[in-house]
Amino acid sequence: MEMVKRREKKVEAGEADGFGNDFLGLLINAYRDFDEKNRFSIEDLVDECKTFYFAGQETTNSLLAWTILVLAIHTKWQEKTRQEVFEVFGDQNPNSEGIAKLKIMNMVVNETLRLYSPVAAVIRKIKKEVRLGKLVLPANLEILIPIIALHHDPQLWGDDVHLFKPERFVEGIASATKYNSAAFIPFSMGPRSCVGMSFATTETKVALSMILQRYAFTLSPTYVHAPFPVITLQPQHGIQVMLHPL
């Protein structure tokens, strides 16, 4: 609330001509909307901030952590990804045009999202009775869609389903999933899928690029593999890696 008040005061004092064009600025604009029908209440504004913080923080953190793990184990892929980062950015900070060019990193991130989906499952409530194959699902039933189980199904991905093989994604997601759009859904699917998808993958790639530009990393012998889902998929005992400055 302090941040909101600070921005409001600046506008009232004539020190700024708007509340800002970032996400918080858009929310304050909606809260100050002249049209009552469109206007956000202060509770709406606070709720949106909480949702975005909650939905955006642990999830991306989880993806970045698991990506570091797989690259610490598969050092050849780490080297390939680093080489690509240096080809695109040299030792400069990443930018959005360059991020779009990182084909290998994109494959690595997708394969990590498949193996270690930060959101392991989503729940949906059936609005009205519906037939699903041989099943008839009654209204109000809650069903759990086990994202991570789909990503580990050998019928969808083949017998090497448990292996880290970014090359699955070399021709893109459609080809990796044999055009089955429900086989790879780390961000869920449909109208309530993740609104932060592009932001999350960009954020992860920026952070990963900056780490790869500075360090090589290997897995510490103290690491114990114990992924467990507590809202997001967490490494139960952390991920210990050894950093080697380049």
Ligand code: HEM
């Ligand atoms: C790797 C990172 C992320 C993953 C794997 C992820 C995954 C998901 C999934 C599976 C859902 C659907 C949840 C459900 O239906 O119950 C979701 C929803 C959502 N995500 Fe993300 N998310 C990530 C990052 C982010 C970020 C960075 C933001 C915001 C900046 C964000 C904002 C949201 C919001 C607001 C929703 C609710 C959308 C709605 O209900 O219409 N997410 N996310």
